[in-house]
Amino acid sequence: MAVTDPVDIRLLAALADLGKAAVHELAAKVGMDPREVAYRLVALSGSGLPLLVGVESDPQGLRAAIAGAPPSWANRPPQQFPAPQQFAPPSHPVPQQPAPPMPPPAPGPGPQGVPSGPYNVQGAPSGPYTVQGAPSGPYTVQGAPSGPYNVQGTPSGRYPGPPPRPQFTPPPVPVDPVVSTWGLPQTASWARGDEPARPAGTGxxxxxxxxxxxxxxxxxxxxxxxxxxxxxxxxxxxxxxxxxxxxxxxxxxxxxxxxxxxxxxxxxxxxxxxxxxxxxxxxxxxxxxxxxxxxxxxxxxxxxxxxxxxxxxxxxxxxxxxxxxxxxxxxxxxxxxxxxxxx
Known part of the structure; x- marks a missing residue:
């Protein structure tokens, strides 16, 4: 499935970077409302993308939250939705058109009338039947060489390929004597003598x-x-x-x-x-x-x-x-x- 909505693309890109995250974290990362993020994720999950939308909860907290609800609400049957419309079968049988006859199978590559198995045609000898005029050995196409066929103009050795491109070597850049002596600015070489420099990357x-x-x-x-x-x-x-x-x-x-x-x-x-x-x-x-x-x-x-x-x-x-x-x-x-x- 191809995603074309720019908001969905930005949302999926942020989710791909995180790998796995809560809805509110993903919403904060992309600067969107968590309810809209949840709605879009559920819709994208049902469209065939490799995406699973889950819910995490505190069971004790949820039970405490629903403890004050009326008991009748827990026994209320779920809302029934109409079943999808189905087409009823016809009340009387519909006459079926007879299927057209199948054409006879095309003859095989061998001579027509030659049996494929041990079946013997009346009047044929009991031994293996040989087509008249067929050679007894392997059939060779007339004019084909017995060795590998070489295309005219193609060398018999390995194709050398195009000549290598000449590589460009930039000219040497002259070094500033100040830089070579003191080092680049904003590095430890420019630290003051009365302040010891901290090694890079230590913090x-x-x-x-x-x-x-x-x-x-x-x-x-x-x-x-x-x-x-x-x-x-x-x-x-x-x-x-x-x-x-x-x-x-x-x-x-x-x-x-x-x-x-x-x-x-x-x-x-x-x-x-x-x-x-x-x-x-x-x-x-x-x-x-x-x-x-x-x-x-x-x-x-x-x-x-x-x-x-x-x-x-x-x-x-x-x-x-x-x-x-x-x-x-x-x-x-x-x-x-x-x-x-x-x-």
């Missing part, structure tokens, strides 16, 4: 519970705090209706972000919040959210403080040693890392 480091300051990609003045790491959190994962595979465990991380400047932070606060294993590998968040642990929302206004929970699914044998926050996929000097090994 700030702290421990669980500490608040650290950093900047966003647009110069936003932010503070991020790692409040809690629940490892394992399998019971929270199962309570939300999800199922872990054998050899997996769930981890839930609670962080809080504050916008101290005047520039709004327009990204998802935990978009690049990762777990770091003992072997140095990074573990990205899972595309799920828990009802009991609300996720982060997109955007932090100036002067606003928001918190949220991030879910991870990883192998049981993986040992998590730290949590890393960054405003972009690759770590840089704005990256924050909290050690949780000593907690």
């Amino acid at each position: 700030k480091k702290g421990k669980l519970g500490e608040v650290m300051e950093t900047q966003g990609l647009e110069g936003e003045q932010l503070t991020v705090q790692l409040l809690e790491v629940q490892d394992p959190a399998d019971y929270l994962f199962s309570a939300a209706g999800y199922r872990l595979e054998a050899g997996e465990r769930a981890v839930v991380v609670h962080t809080e972000i504050t916008n101290r400047g005047s520039i709004p932070f327009a990204s998802l606060p935990d978009n690049y919040l990762e777990l770091l294993a003992a072997d140095g590998s990074a573990i990205g968040k899972a595309p799920v959210s828990l009802t009991s642990r609300p996720p982060h929302k997109i955007g932090v206004k100036p002067g606003e403080t928001l918190g949220g929970h991030t879910v991870y699914v990883l192998p049981d044998a993986t040992r998590v040693v730290s949590v890393r926050w960054s405003p972009r996929p690759e770590p840089d000097e704005r990256t924050l890392t909290w050690s949780i090994e000593d907690q």
